[in-house]
Amino acid sequence: MKQTFAALWRPGKGVYVREIEPNLYLFQFYHELDIKRVLEGSPWSSNRKALIISRMKEGDVPRNISLNKLELWVQVYDLRVGFMSERVPKEIGNYIGSFVESCSKNFTGTWWEYLRVRVSIDVTQPLKRKMKIRQSGAEWFWINFKYENVRTLCFICGIMGHSEKFGSRLFEMAIYEITKPYGAWMRAPLRHKIHHIGSKWLREGEEVGDRNTAASEGVGKSTAA
Ligand SMILES: [Zn+2]
Incomplete structure (x- = not known):
């Protein structure tokens, strides 16, 4: 999964991926442009399953973010x-x-x-x-x-x-x-x-x-x- 998205996105400044729980991931980007490209290129999928992405705000807890949009x-x-x-x-x-x-x-x-x-x-x-x-x-x-x-x-x-x-x-x-x-x-x-x-x-x-x-x-x- 990490490999798939890294290869699709090729973020200029790299990306760090952490699995928070099964099927829930945190992606950390290091440049605003990389974030923008990924959000604007949505939908992304791996194995025919779409990745539902939401941008975190300061103070957000990943587990509490609703992912249905x-x-x-x-x-x-x-x-x-x-x-x-x-x-x-x-x-x-x-x-x-x-x-x-x-x-x-x-x-x-x-x-x-x-x-x-x-x-x-x-x-x-x-x-x-x-x-x-x-x-x-x-x-x-x-x-x-x-x-x-x-x-x-x-x-x-x-x-x-x-x-x-x-x-x-x-x-x-x-x-x-x-x-x-x-x-x-x-x-x-x-x-x-x-x-x-x-x-x-x-x-x-x-x-x-x-x-x-x-x-x-x-x-x-x-x-x-
Ligand atoms: Zn059905």
């Missing part, structure tokens, strides 16, 4: 033209969980298939799949969410950190009752940079590269339950 990027699909303003990711973020930030590439003039919004979610609750919205007076429509770097998700209860094969709800239900309202479609596709033969002459939004990198660098996660 996870920050992650959500891709918002099927928005319509009238919704392209900064107010929108904020409201959507606060519906999914609590809004953290809007991707700086959202409104730069390049057309994206989706908006990205960073959200802090409660990992004990099911992930939101969609949201119904409208402009005043206009018709309602659905927008759909995909979550970046979510590795393990239960398709029955929509909670991260266990798969439906191991969820407790599975055993409370008769076989014919089992429905799977959640699915792999809630995981955002990994975005890779594609080089085609003609790409030398094709112009891309200049942000495309950045954005792809940002997305593929993160690792999966689920709750460390």
Whole structure:
């Protein structure tokens, strides 16, 4: 575990890891930049389990910190033209969980298939799949969410950190009752940079590269339950 995260983070000034109790760790960093990179790169995972991180404040006792909030990027699909303003990711973020930030590439003039919004979610609750919205007076429509770097998700209860094969709800239900309202479609596709033969002459939004990198660098996660 220590090795995995050290290799993922490569903190410039190193990191000291102490196991406080099984499945609870204290990471000590030696530079603010290293802390910032790790927090902003969340979710991190080891062995398909997400690391739930919380920054300690002066005087905090590690065992008493509640670890149930996870920050992650959500891709918002099927928005319509009238919704392209900064107010929108904020409201959507606060519906999914609590809004953290809007991707700086959202409104730069390049057309994206989706908006990205960073959200802090409660990992004990099911992930939101969609949201119904409208402009005043206009018709309602659905927008759909995909979550970046979510590795393990239960398709029955929509909670991260266990798969439906191991969820407790599975055993409370008769076989014919089992429905799977959640699915792999809630995981955002990994975005890779594609080089085609003609790409030398094709112009891309200049942000495309950045954005792809940002997305593929993160690792999966689920709750460390
Ligand atoms: Zn479940």
